[in-house]
Amino acid sequence: MSISIENMTKSFGGTPVLRGIDLTVESGELVALLGPSGSGKTTLLKIIAGLEWPDAGALDVHGTDWLRLAAQDRRIGFVFQHYALFPHMSVRDNIAFGLSVRPRATRPPKAQIAAKVDELLQFLQITHLGERYPVQLSGGQRQRVALGRALAIEPSILLLDEPFGALDAAVRRDLRAWLRDVHDQTGSTTIFVTHDQEEAFELADRVVVMGDGRIEQIGNADQIHDHPASPFVARFMGATVELPVTLNAGRAEAPGLDASRLPRRALPDGPATLFLRPADITPQADPNGRWQVARCDSNGAILRIDLRDGDSTIPVDLPRRAPQAAALTRGARVTLRPEAGAIFPAPRGAPAPITPVEHRKEKAI
Ligand SMILES: Nc1ncnc2c1ncn2[C@@H]1O[C@H](COP(=O)(O)OP(=O)(O)OP(=O)(O)O)[C@@H](O)[C@H]1O
Ligand SMILES: [Mg+2]
Known part of the structure; x- marks a missing residue:
């Protein structure tokens, strides 16, 4: 599913947070949003997910105006910045959640949900963790479960908001390689938010550098390193x-x-x-x-x-x-x-x- 965002603006209480965002993401592409704290990354993801509405601008997904669609009709998989698995549910139930809360008419039968969970546990390499509760998992394992929960609904678009933010560097590196594999195998269109440059450049097909509600530059690692588009990007890249x-x-x-x-x-x-x-x-x-x-x-x-x-x-x-x-x-x-x-x-x-x-x-x- 391709995503097209045009001239999108958003303010909170009179303070502009998005100041005219234009961005196209191709079907199957993995794009990283990179930028300092407060630059509007989460707000942009929430608008795509239907959890926030822009003041102006267009959001078009594969030819459909998504601003007319409610969140539940967008088939989005979202892994949030501060992961929140349901603590009273096992790993299996957490992953099954998105399917088991569907209205009766569209809810798959129990056996089909169980088979889907099995398939995801295997795909995410966490089969041995199915019966555990979140408190019994490491941070990296929790993030795999959170991604499993997002993938269970077979999302058309996957939005990941600093999914590895709370983890140490070695675990982040492992998960990064693993996520790239998951993305390549599912073929989903993915937007990944981070403020870790190395993570952005290693993972993404293209990196979008955001600063203060604007897109400062879009490119790959060499383009952004060698030809920063503005003093802001040069400083952000370590000059x-x-x-x-x-x-x-x-x-x-x-x-x-x-x-x-x-x-x-x-x-x-x-x-x-x-x-x-x-x-x-x-x-x-x-x-x-x-x-x-x-x-x-x-x-x-x-x-x-x-x-x-x-x-x-x-x-x-x-x-x-x-x-x-x-x-x-x-x-x-x-x-x-x-x-x-x-x-x-x-x-x-x-x-x-x-x-x-x-x-x-x-x-x-
Ligand atoms: N619901 C809200 N009400 C008021 N202000 C908000 C709200 N959500 C976000 N903001 C403000 O909008 C700005 C952008 O926030 P956003 O969460 O999009 O930034 P971010 O780039 O994701 O930052 P971080 O890297 O810290 O997660 C911030 O100044 C924030 O305080
Ligand atoms: Mg954020």
Whole structure:
């Protein structure tokens, strides 16, 4: 089932939460909605599910206007952000729920429901858990059951709102691979919400980056990493260094910057900001360099380096075995050579200061 959303808006108490969403999801596609907290991801899913109504806009599913359909007529499988299995029901009864509460006329006979539950338990690889209660399950097992409950009604569309949010990293990785298999085998159209970039890019055919009620960009991992559509996307993708530069014939110029690795941009001459990820900067030893190594710590694989010039600090992550690494002892002078970066013309007004190092997030490796 394909989904087409056009110019959708929604406000809560006068505060806009969706500000004109246009999105098409192809039949059988797995799309991830990625964005910071409060950007409107859950609200958009709820509107598709019929649990919330937009103020304006269209929601068309395979040629049918879904805004005219009640939630129960949409055949949606929904796994919620904060999973809620029925605690007083066994795993089997939880999975059977959506079928057993149907009105008598459309409810399958008991034996057929039981057979469907058996099939799902096997498909989800949780056959041994059928008689247990939710309290007797691990978080990962509960999420499998929650997905089983969503799949039991043979949904036309599967909506997953941070289904792995509460789980630890290793379990998330397992479930991610498993979910991709489940999706491929059921062929359902799936929208998956997360604010974990790695999860979004690994799982999805396409990633939709949302910020403050708008779609900022749609693309795959390389497109969004290499060509962020806005400063918001660049920051969200981990560009924590914002360097004021001057564009001259499409090339970024700034003291202590070697921009030779960056392609020329078709942008007007003048002030601009260069957005860089710490891992995309290679410091080059240079006795006359503007920047000085203030800190250099190894975690075994990566050197975390702070480069300083007066009050400005730039974080750099360099593989420990990179040829440049040996020269980067404390106090060494260097030039910045970015291997990749995004440039946006500076907004009118004062140039942005270089992002201070305090904002840098330590990432587990
Ligand atoms: N029923 C409601 N009444 C009032 N405000 C709401 C309601 N539901 C959501 N909001 C507000 O709408 C905005 C978007 O909420 P939403 O739940 O869609 O965000 P989200 O992207 O899913 O965030 P998170 O990643 O934290 O789950 C938030 O500012 C939220 O407080
Ligand atoms: Mg949410």
